[in-house]
Amino acid sequence: MANSVGVDGYIHIEGFEKFERDAFDKKKIKAAMRKAGKLVRQRAQLNVALSRGQDSYPVNRTGALLDSINFKVSRSGFLVKIAPYKTGAMHDYYPAYLHYGVKLGGRIKKLAPGEGRGKSNRRRKGARAALVADRKSNGWRIEPRANYMSDALQDSSSAVRAILSQAFADALG
Template sequence: MRHAGQDVRKAARALIASKVRSSAGENPGKQTGKLYRSLGYKVSRSGFMAVIEHKKIAGMKDFYWAYLYYGVRRGAKRRKDHKKQQANGSGWRIAPRNNYIVDALDARRTTVQRTIADSVKRALKPKLR
């Protein structure tokens, strides 16, 4: 799973590595590189699951990858009670961007499946009597 996680993380980073300003529905562009550097992976303790996610790194004030994924409505105020933000109908301030982690997994799906199948095949050894 470690190799599969590394492979998907590398593909996701490649999707957000362009220095082009993004618009709604596209992959986010790279301006400062904080989004790029915050993308990591973690393998579960048992080793049967890998999670590709963002971690808050030094220099980040907010979890802005969530703002990119969900978007921000114009005129929205930050709520303290964790309830759903009311839509005010004035349009998007930051329109939702593409989910590049899912796209990276879809692009590397056959490679990940092959990696896992080969690892399981090498791990299982027949017992000869």
């Protein structure tokens, strides 16, 4: 499912845990992380652009989602994060709406003056529960989409592993 929790979007390179971070040349590690980030970013953009709404991926209409996919290398250089970020072209951060979905029906709001019962303007007994049940049964206004970011990482995981393991080996020497 699109919003399942897991570590699908994570790769760990084995064999270098026994070394301290100071033993590595950070310039080489950061360069490799940038290269890996660029590779996964391009794959994620390709997934969205070519899917055209199939495989439960979002549809690319304006290109704002493609432009928002970017990567950031951490300050230490030992981590890269690839994700859709909010850009100036976006009014709201809508990749979150695409990933988690939006249920049909609005929030249950306060009653307008004079619509309720009595001086306190309350709902009838069981009316709120009926509204909540209606909202739950309505379904999705925007259905959750597949996670194109973790799919891009899985698709290019062998290349990313090769790039990073070679960089870690080179950075030790």
